[in-house]
Amino acid sequence: MYCSDPPHPLHLVASDKQQKDHKLILSWKKPTMDSDPLGVFPNSPKYHPYYSQTTEFGGVIDLGLSLRTIQHEIYHSSGQRYCSNEGYRRKWGYVKVTMDGLVVGRKVCVLDHGSYSTLAHQLEDMFGMQSVSGLRLFQMESEFCLVYRDEEGLWRNAGDVPWNEFIESVERLRITRRNDAVLPF
C-alpha cells in the first residue's frame, strides 16, 4: 500500500510541473521508496536521472507515433493523388492533342464522341484556323493526317482500327503533315 501510492502522485507532479525544486524533492523522496536507503543513498542521484530519462524516452515514443501519423498521412495523400489522377484519366477520357508547329496543345474527351467523324469535327474547330483550307482530316486530298500513340507507346495512324478499339488504346493525339508522317518516328 505505502509503496504503491507514491509513484502516481510523483508522476503526476512531474508531468504537471517542470520546476527544478519539485524535481529535487522527487529525487529526495525516491530513495525512501527503496528498501535499503542507506545502501542506495550514494547511488540514488545517479538512478533518478536514468528514471527521468526513461520517462522522457516514453515521451519520445509518443513523438515518434506522431511522426508515424504524419508519414501515414503523407502516404495516404500521395496514394490518393495517384488514384485521383488515374481516375480522371479513366473517368473523363481526356487525351492531349498537339499539332506540329504549335506550342500550345489542347485536350479532347474521346468518350464524348461515337466515331472518327465527330472527333474530326472537334479538331477542325480547334486547329482548323491554322490552315487556309482547314484540316480536312480523313480525306484523301488533305495535307494533314491524324496519328495517335497507343498504350504501348507506339504511334499509329488514326482510322485504321474500329472506333471502339481506338478509344480504348489512344493515349495521345498528334496532327501532322502527310509528308512528315511518311518519316518514321
Next chain:
Amino acid sequence: MAYEKVNELNLKDTELCLGLPGRTEKIKEEQEVSCVKSNNKRLFEETRDEEESTPPTKTQIVGWPPVRSSRKNNNSVSYVKVSMDGAPYLRKIDLKTYKNYPELLKALENMFKVMIGEYCEREGYKGSGFVPTYEDKDGDWMLVGDVPWDMFSSSCKRLRIMKGSDAPALDSSL
C-alpha cells in the same frame, strides 16, 4: 651518552604521545572534508543531470511543429508561377484559393490589367488577343479550360498568358 640517548628516546616517546592525538584529529577532519566534498559533488551531479534532461525535451518539442506546419502548408497551398508575354516580372498565385475557371481568369485579368475574355472550345479565347496556357506535369503547354477544373488544378505547374499572335508561334520561340 647512553643516558642522553635514553633521554632523547624518552623525549621522542613523549613527543609521540603528544602527536598521536593531533594526528587522529587531522585524520577525522580529512574524513569529514571528504564527506562534505562528496556531498557537494552529488548535488552538482543532480543539478547537471536535471539541466541536461530539460533542454533535449524542449528541443524535441520545438523540432516537431515546423515539420507538421510545413506539411500542412504543402497540403493546403498550391503556389504556381504566372508569367505574361511583355510583362516585366513574374507573379505567383495560390490555385487553392480559386474554385473554377472564371474566378481564376478574373484574378489574372486584375493582376495583369488585361482582358482575357471567355473560354470557347472552338476558338479558345480567340479575339481577345491573350491566350492563357499552363504547363502540366509532363512539361507540355496546354490551353486553359479544356479539362475539368479539378483535373486542371491538380496537374498545373505553371501558368503563362501568351499574346494572341504568339499562341500559334513555332516551337523555336520557346
